[in-house]
Amino acid sequence: MSKPVIFNNTVLRDGHQSLAATRMTTAQMLPALEALDSLGFGCIETWGGATIDAGLRFLKEFPFDRLDAIRAKTKTKHMMLLRGQNIVQYAHFPDDIVESFITTSAKHGMDIFRIFDALNDPRNMGTAIKAAKAAGKEAQGVICYTTSPVHTTEAFVKLGQELEEMGCGSLCLKDMAGLVPPRQAYDIIKGLKDTVKIPIVLHTHETAGLGASTYYAGIEAGVDYVDTSIIPFANGTGQPDTARMLALLERHPRCPKYDLDALQFLREHFTKVYAELSDFTSFANERVDSDALKYQVPGGMLSNFRNQLKEQKMEDKFEDVFKEIPVVRKALGWIPLVTPTSQIVGVQAMLNVKFGRWKNFSPQATDIALGYYGRTPAPVDPEVQKIAAQKSGKDPITVRPADLKEPGMDKLRSELKAKDFPTNDEHCVVHAMFPQELEVYYKSKDQPAAAPAPKPQAPAPAKTGPAETVELSDSARQYNISVQGKSFAVSVEEV
Secondary structure, rough: OOOOEEEEHHHHHHHHHHHHHOOOHHHHHHHHHHHHHHHHOOOEEEEEHHHHHHHHHOOOHHHHHHHHHOOOOOOOOOEEOOOOHHOOOOOOOOOOHHHHHHHHHHOOOEEEEOOOOOOOOHHHHHHHHHHHHOOEEEEEEEEOOOOOOOOOHHHHHHHHHHHHHHHOOEEEEEOOOOOOOOOHHHHHHHHHHOOOOOOEEEOOOOOOOHHHHHHHHHHHHOOOOOEEEEEOOOOOOOOOOOHHHHOOOOOOOOOOOOOOOHHHHHHHHHHHEEEEEEEHOHHHHOOOOOHHHHHHHHHHHHHHHHHHHHHHOHHHHHHHHHHHHHHHHHOOOOOOOOOHHHHHHHHHHHHHHOOOOOOOHHHHHHHHHHOOOOOOOOOHHHHHHHHHHHHOOOOOOOOOHHHHHHHHOHHHHHHHHHOOOOOOHHHHHHHOHHHHHHHHHHHHOOOOOOOOOOOOOOOOOOOOOOOOEEEEOOOOEEEEEEEEOOOEEEEOOOO
C-alpha cells in the first residue's frame, strides 16, 4: 500500500501573504504554535517570500526576531521561500551575501530552503543550494510551473533531474498562479517520480478553482507532500484548506490523519486574526476567479492591473493589454509569470499598447532581454534584444548575472558601522535588501505603531473617500495623502 501523503502547512507565510497582504504579526501567530506543532505536518512555512519585507516595513518587526520566536515554541521543521540569487528581493545579490543570509537563517532555526528562480535558470539557484547544504540544511529545488510552447512535461522533468544533480534534497513543483490542470500535474509528478529519487512537493493556489483537484491528481501520481493552509487563510488566492483536503481524500489509501479538534481550534483562532486584519483582506481574493484561466496569469496580477489601467485611464484597453502579454512573453523567451517577472511582463504589455510595440522599453524588461536576469527558457527575439541594447546602451550578456557582482558583506558592515547600527550578519543581510526600511525601523522602534493603511483593492469605497488627483502633465500626478491624520501633497512622476 502506498504511504499516506504528508501535508505541509503555509498559514504562517503564504496563507496570510496571499489573503491579508502579509500583515499577520508574530503576536498573532504565537497562540497557534502549540496546535500547529502538535499536528505533525511535514513542515510549517514560517518565513521568506514577502514576510521579511512586510514585517520590517509595516509591522516594525526585525525579521530574525520572528524566526527566533516561532522556533522557540515549535519542533516541526521550518521552511522558507527563497528567490535564489535574489534572496527575498528583486535584484541579484553577490554570492557572499546570499551565503551569509542562508548561513545566518540556518543558525536561527530554518530547516528547509525552498529555492526558486523567476526564469527557472538553475545557475541562479546554485549558490543558494550549495550554501544550504553547507549549513547542514535541506535545499529544496523549485520548478516554477507556467504554460508556453517550450514548457512541456519533458522540460519540467529535465529541470528536476538537473536540480537533483546539483544537490537538492527534494523538489517542489510550484504552481504560483493556480493554473496547472489536474492531468498536467499528474503527468509532471509521475514523470518526476519515475526519474528522480528525492521527495516531490506539489504547491498550488485555489485562485482559479483547480487547487484541490490538482492535489488529488498529484497524490494519485505519487507526490510525497502537498502544501495546505488553514481557513480563513486558505482557498481563494491561498492554498487549499487542510480540513477540506482531508475530506476530499476520505477513504483514499493515501489519506493522512490529522487531529480535527486541533484543526478546529486553529480555524477559530485564525478567524479572529482574519477579522483583526480586515483592513487588508478582500472578497476578491477569497473567490474563485476564472479570468486567471482565460488570461493564464496569476490572480494578483489580474487585480493589480485592473487598478493600474484605471489609473492610466486605459480601462477600455484591458483586453488589448492582456492579449499583448503572450506577445511580450514570447519575445522575452517565454519567461514564467512569477515575482518579479509577472510584474515586468505586465508593465511592458501596457507600454506596448499605450505607446506602440517596443517604442517604450521598461528598464526591467530591457534587462531580461539582455540577459541580466539570467538565461530565459527560450531565446529572446533577436530584433527585440537589438532594440533593448540600442535604447539602453548596454550589451547583452550570457554569463550568470551574479558573476558580475563584487563581494558585498564588507561594504555592508562599513555602512552599518557608519550609521551606528549593529554590524552582525543578521543586520548586514537585511540592510543589503532593505536599507531604507531598516533605517526607518531603528528610527521608529520606540514610537507607537502606525495606524493600518487603507484596505488595498477593497471592493467598497474607502471610508475617508478617494485621494484627490490633479493632472500635472502626461507623466506626473499629484496626490494628497493622509498619514496618521496629517496631510501631505505628493507629486509622482511616471518612469
